Amino acid sequence: MSTHSQDRKGGGQVLPHCGIEYTMYPIRRNCIRGRSMSGNDLLGEFEQLVLLAILQHRDDGYAILIRGAIEEVTDRAISRGALYRTLDRLESKGLVTWELESPTRDRGGNPRKRFDITPAGLDGLRRSRSVVSRLSAGLEDLLEPAQ
């Protein structure tokens, strides 16, 4: 709740700029954000996908390749903005790290970030995975793809 201001007239929680109590507000998303990863937090679906794609490309974890890998497997278009924002968020949570490679000509003289997963990132992936596998225990009949 730390992101929300107190209403000037005192009383309830009011979203800034919308002028409405946030629970009533049907549209705005991402009202609660900006935490760091605590021990119990699970990774979001897209975060998992990004981390797995980085793992798949351990030597060349470039944004373009990460995006391509996810798009290929999920067969859906990944918004560039969503990817960059997620990478940003994963970095602020300490789950990924990056190294800057020197500028090249075919990038218009711009440098390139090579992403890599941190031990904490690997931990997070493992935890999410084990939660999923524990919850799916005994459901193999239902969850395995039909032959």
Next chain:
Amino acid sequence: MSERDEIHPPRVVERILRLLLGSGADGSSIIGDLHQEFLGRAERGLWRARLWYTYQALGIALGYATRSMRRERRRGRLDGGGQWSWAGFVDTLMFNLRYAIRRLRQSPVFTLVAILSLGLGIGANTAMFSLVNAIVLRDQPFEDPETLVNVYESASGASLSYPNYEDLAEGSTDVFAGLSGTMMTFLQADVEDGVEMLVGEAVTGNYFSLTGVQPALGRLLGDEDHVAPGAHPVVVLGHGYWGRRYGNDPSVVGSEMRLGGRQYTIIGVAPEEYTGIFRGVVTDAYVPIMMYDELLGGGFRQLESRGRHNLLAMARLLPGVTMVQAKAVAGRVENDLREEYPRAWPPERSFTLVSTADLILIPAIDRLLVPAAAMLMIVVGLVLLIACANLASFLLARAADRRKEIAVRLAMGARRRTLVGQLLTETVLLSTLGGIAGVALAVLSLNALLAADLPLPNDMRITFDLSLDTTVLTFSVLVSVGAGLLFGLAPALQSTNPDLALTLRDETAGGGRARGAALRNLLVMGQVSASVVLLVGAGLFLRSLDASRNIDPGFGYAPTGILEINVQADRYSEEETQIYLNTLQERIAQIPGVQSVGYTTHLPLALGTTILRLEVDGIDPPPDATDHRVDGSRINDEFLAAAGIELLAGRGFDATDVVNGEPVALVNEELVRRFFPQGDAVGRTVRINDAETQIVGVTGDTKVRRIGEVQRPYVFLNHRQNFRPAVTILASTSGNADALALEMLSAARALDPEIMIFNSQTMERHLSLMIVAREWGALVVVGFAFLALFLASIGLYGVVSYAVSRRTREVGIRLSLGARTSSVVWMLTGGGMKLVGSGLLVGLIAAAALSQLLSRLLYGVPALDPLTFVGVPVVLGVVALAASWIPARRVTRISPVGALRSE
């Protein structure tokens, strides 16, 4: 690799992106990713790749901007926020924008119709404003235009003759720092593949220095180039011609070009922003005025003749000198000249000074141009108003549908300001999108306009810089955003009116009398009125065009080829010219299909005219004048037949009218009516230009200067007896006139490849020049009027269909009580038609008032033309009936039970 270097994403987009994202590791790596992908896509198509890049950049920029603003806002609040800040404002704006986009995407039909109708309105305004900006508003690139003065020889803007110019320049050194002059002329230039005619200006030595125009290359003409007649062949190229002919090659300075059969040294290139003395007419080359007579082949003694007026003079006032002082000095010079040359100074001639800054073209044309420009802006303004009324009307309808949602939000504590902000953002977004569509439409239509083929002589180029400059774009942005704010504010305020209790109660019970209804009805009435005004204007213009098309010019009925040539006097003697013309006439007569060939020195209804002095015994000249002035030309024996001009009495010219015989003339009917009321003109002797001349025949009337003029008297002199080296040859044919015109041109060139050709065209084109302005005017006004009618019908349709949806319950009750469907349909239609009726009445009254202002632009139609004033209400009534009946018919689909249950 080097080829790849040239492939680059749009630099502006990249720069903006870098500005937004910063040049840190985050920003530049993202830009690098984009660049890399862009290169991959560019191989499949550069433009698509650029489009893709721009689209991606937009998305990233939006996302990042929102994020960073939010971050800043959080920081701001920690610092004890609550203050207004840019970050907060932008954040709110971004949020409102996203919200608005989502809302608009929810109802794509509404969005599309709104954007389209606004786009049409804004597009019409942008296009017309560009035109007005280019023609009327944009200043010539002169230094200190406020101290420049144009000098004419009459109040309507007659040009000076060169001797008068010289005398005025000499006599006005007390008030003018300089008096410059220029004469427009066609120049015959030799090019690799033959000859081409250039639009030229022959200018005095101080022409460029006086106006402060600077060269783009080399130097411009100066006093050192103003020497003796024919002595100094140098030329300055116009910027456009330099690009067209020489591909902007800078090495052209110092090289030679052939003009009028003589080598000229190119000394420089005029700047791009200066296209010549007349706005819109692009000058290809500037030569010293002293070369003028030679360039025209020596047949015209322009520099010596006090009677030939084609010099445009411009003066620079000395510091501290007022217009009044300058006028006094010019008046003194004029009096001296009048005493010395009474013949050349009839009473209507008088030096007239006009401040250059107040001038568009010349005073006579300005008097039509300014009201025409004002009229066009009013027309497009009305179209925009109608489009905006549609927007407001749609918004009111939507607002009414959202009242409950808004009321709930207000009840939950939302601030009204916030909600109004959201609604306004939506409207302004709509109008901005409409503006973008409008500017695109404007660019398209202006390009079409520039590409239009006007019946102008030679390759004369009429070009206006119709590019969207800052003035035009500012105008469009102001209009778009202004329209959004203005027409969005009322609906926004109305729908957020915090009269909550009232709204939260089920208001449909009241039969749908929403508070927005009155305002919407008023808007529709306004739309109808504005449409009526435009339709009446369009009707009047169409009728006027029709009237001008039906005017009998008195000549040129058969398909006819026209060739204007000048047999250069420095290459041909008078006898040789006569032989050349006779031979050419014979050659043309042999072309299959040709019926008759003749020539004249001046074809009626061409630009410019020849004035003859006429003295008739027993008829006194007008007061203050020594003689009558009539229009006339010199023709050969076959001209009347070739032009199709009737001979009513006496005889035409024939071989008996020899060079040194008794001078003879033909006169038209109007001249007989004015000067020989008894009708006994044939056989009488009059004095024309001081020569005793016998009238041998009377011809039918032809229009002389303008198609819509009051008939003027006219005199035909015999060309053999009044030799001139420049003539217009006419050949009527039973075949195709276009083909004939080309054959005539090649026949002339076959006889002498260097013969000076001024123009080659057909009679049809020649006559169309006279009504082209009317045609265009009518086309534009009719187009806008129908656009207005279309937009107004959309508005009406919207109002009626909304009324139907609001009154479903009422209709259900009526139907279940036994009302017939048809009577309910007519009740709803009638509601719409009542609005139309009142709008029609107001519109007709306004149109009647406004049509008086139009009368100057009309021909052959009274301002209160009955056909127009009856026809317009009928057309509009039918369209309006359809627009309200179609949605009203929807009630037939209402089932009474369902309707009663529906709320």
